[in-house]
Amino acid sequence: MAKVAIVGAGQAGLHLGIGLLMAGHQVTMLSNRTGEQIAAGTVTSSQSMYDMALGFERELGIDYWQDCSPQYSAAQMRLADDAGNIGMFWQGLMDQPGQSIDQRIKMPRWMERFEELGGDLVIEDADIATLERLSAGHDLVIVASGKGEIGKLFERNPARSPFTQPQRVLALTYVHRFNPRPGRPAICININPGVGEFVSFPGLTLDGPCEIFTIEAIPGGPMDIWGDVTTPAEHLAVSEKLLREHFPIEAERIDGHLELTDDKAVLRGRITPTTRHPVATLPSGALVFGIADAVCVNDPITGQGSNNAAKCAKVYLDAILARGDAPFDAAWMHDTFETYWDYARYVVDYTNMTLTPPPPHMLAILKAAEGNAEIAHLMANSFNDPKSISPWYYDPAEAEAFLASHAVAA
Ligand SMILES: Cc1cc2nc3c(=O)[nH]c(=O)nc-3n(C[C@H](O)[C@H](O)[C@H](O)COP(=O)(O)OP(=O)(O)OC[C@H]3O[C@@H](n4cnc5c(N)ncnc54)[C@H](O)[C@@H]3O)c2cc1C
Structure with missing residues (x-):
C-alpha cells in the first residue's frame, strides 16, 4: 500500500484522500486551516456541481447533502x-x-470523514521545505492547494493558457x-x-x-x-x-x-485562467504532482472548477489504485494528467469561449437553442459535461453540420 501526502484539504484533496483511505492506502493531508476555521470563514465559491462529479462523490459515499439541499x-x-x-x-x-453546498459546510464534514477513515490531518501552511519533508517520507506528494501561492511552483504552460490577465x-x-x-x-x-x-x-x-x-x-x-x-x-x-x-x-x-x-x-x-505543467521538481530533485485548480484554473463563469476538481480526483484515484507497487514516476504523473486533460481541455475551451466575444458558430448554436428544445437540452446538460457537446460546439465546420442536421440554418 502506498504512502501518499496531499497538500490542501479542498474539493480535490479531500475527495482523493478519502478515496485512497477507502482503498487501504495511508494518507497524510496538510491543510492551512482547521475545519472550524473553514466553517467560520468567508465563502470561497459558488460551487454549483452536476451529476457526473456528484456521482464520483456518491461512489465514495460523501455526497451527504443530496436529500437536504436545494436541487x-x-x-x-x-x-x-x-x-x-x-x-x-x-x-x-x-x-x-x-446542487451547490457551501464549502464551509462541505469541507469540514469531509475533513471529519477523512479522520474517521484513519487519515492523518495536519494543520500546517505548507512551503517548499514542507514538500521536501513530505517527499522524504511518502511515495507520492500531491499538491491540491487550489489557488494557493504554493501552486506557482508548477510552471505555467503557455500553449494551454491563452490569457495572461484576468x-x-x-x-x-x-x-x-x-x-x-x-x-x-x-x-x-x-x-x-x-x-x-x-x-x-x-x-x-x-x-x-x-x-x-x-x-x-x-x-x-x-x-x-x-x-x-x-x-x-x-x-x-x-x-x-x-x-x-x-x-x-x-x-x-x-x-x-x-x-x-x-x-x-x-x-x-479576479482569476487569470491558467494551465500549468503538472509536475514540479523540488530543490532536492524530488517530484511533486499537482491536481485540479493548482494546475488548471478557470474563470468561474461556467461553474466548472469544483466539477473539474472532482473529476481530476477521480482520474488520479483510479491511476493510483491501478499502479500497484510500481513507482509514481514522472512518466506516470504526465500520463495521469494527460488522461485528465483529455477531458479538461474541453472545459478550458468551453469557459474561455464564454469569456471572449463569442465566435459566430457559438452564437448560432445558442440562438438555435432558443427555438429547438433538443439543442437547449444538450446545452443545459453541457454544464455536467462540456465534452458532451464536442465537436460541434468547438468547431465552426462541425457546428454548421450539426445545425444543418437539426434543420437550423447556420
Ligand atoms: C467566485 C467563484 C465562484 C465559483 N463557482 C463555481 C461553481 O459554480 N461551480 C464550480 O464547479 N466551481 C466554482 N468555482 C471554482 C471552485 O470553487 C474551485 O475550482 C474548486 O474549489 C477547486 O478545488 P481544489 O481542490 O483545486 O481547490 P480548493 O477547493 O480551493 O482547495 C484548496 C485548499 O488548499 C488549501 N491550501 C492552499 N495552500 C495551502 C498550503 N500552502 N498549505 C496547506 N493548505 C493549503 C486552501 O486553504 C484550500 O483549503 C468558483 C470559484 C470562485 C472563486
Whole structure:
C-alpha cells in the first residue's frame, strides 16, 4: 500500500484522500486551516456541481447533502441589455439535477470523514521545505492547494493558457430575499454584452437554503466598480445596484432588498485562467504532482472548477489504485494528467469561449437553442459535461453540420 501526502484539504484533496483511505492506502493531508476555521470563514465559491462529479462523490459515499439541499434541474441563458431588451433566451432541462453546498459546510464534514477513515490531518501552511519533508517520507506528494501561492511552483504552460490577465472581476454573494425564478429551479445565466454576466442558482449555506449569485464584470466596464468596496454591507449594496442597473429582468426577483445570509457571505477577486505543467521538481530533485485548480484554473463563469476538481480526483484515484507497487514516476504523473486533460481541455475551451466575444458558430448554436428544445437540452446538460457537446460546439465546420442536421440554418 502506498504512502501518499496531499497538500490542501479542498474539493480535490479531500475527495482523493478519502478515496485512497477507502482503498487501504495511508494518507497524510496538510491543510492551512482547521475545519472550524473553514466553517467560520468567508465563502470561497459558488460551487454549483452536476451529476457526473456528484456521482464520483456518491461512489465514495460523501455526497451527504443530496436529500437536504436545494436541487435544480434546468439551465437558462438570457442575453439582454440594460433596458431588459432580450436578444436571446433559451431554457433546457438537465437529465439529473445540480446542487451547490457551501464549502464551509462541505469541507469540514469531509475533513471529519477523512479522520474517521484513519487519515492523518495536519494543520500546517505548507512551503517548499514542507514538500521536501513530505517527499522524504511518502511515495507520492500531491499538491491540491487550489489557488494557493504554493501552486506557482508548477510552471505555467503557455500553449494551454491563452490569457495572461484576468478576464473578469468577480463578486460572489449568498443572499436571502431573492426569489427563485418561477417554474423549475434553474441555474440562470444572464449576459449583458460588453458589461458582464450575472449567474444565480439555489444553494445550501450555514443557515439553510439560499440563493447564490456571481457578478462577472468585464474589466474597465460599467460593472468594474468594486475598488472602494470593503465591507459586506457595501458589497451587498453594490451588487443590488448593479443588478438593478444592468440585469433588470433578474432584479424583479428582489423581494424588497437583498439580505446577506451571514456577514461572511461575500467574496471578490479576479482569476487569470491558467494551465500549468503538472509536475514540479523540488530543490532536492524530488517530484511533486499537482491536481485540479493548482494546475488548471478557470474563470468561474461556467461553474466548472469544483466539477473539474472532482473529476481530476477521480482520474488520479483510479491511476493510483491501478499502479500497484510500481513507482509514481514522472512518466506516470504526465500520463495521469494527460488522461485528465483529455477531458479538461474541453472545459478550458468551453469557459474561455464564454469569456471572449463569442465566435459566430457559438452564437448560432445558442440562438438555435432558443427555438429547438433538443439543442437547449444538450446545452443545459453541457454544464455536467462540456465534452458532451464536442465537436460541434468547438468547431465552426462541425457546428454548421450539426445545425444543418437539426434543420437550423447556420
Ligand atoms: C467566485 C467563484 C465562484 C465559483 N463557482 C463555481 C461553481 O459554480 N461551480 C464550480 O464547479 N466551481 C466554482 N468555482 C471554482 C471552485 O470553487 C474551485 O475550482 C474548486 O474549489 C477547486 O478545488 P481544489 O481542490 O483545486 O481547490 P480548493 O477547493 O480551493 O482547495 C484548496 C485548499 O488548499 C488549501 N491550501 C492552499 N495552500 C495551502 C498550503 N500552502 N498549505 C496547506 N493548505 C493549503 C486552501 O486553504 C484550500 O483549503 C468558483 C470559484 C470562485 C472563486
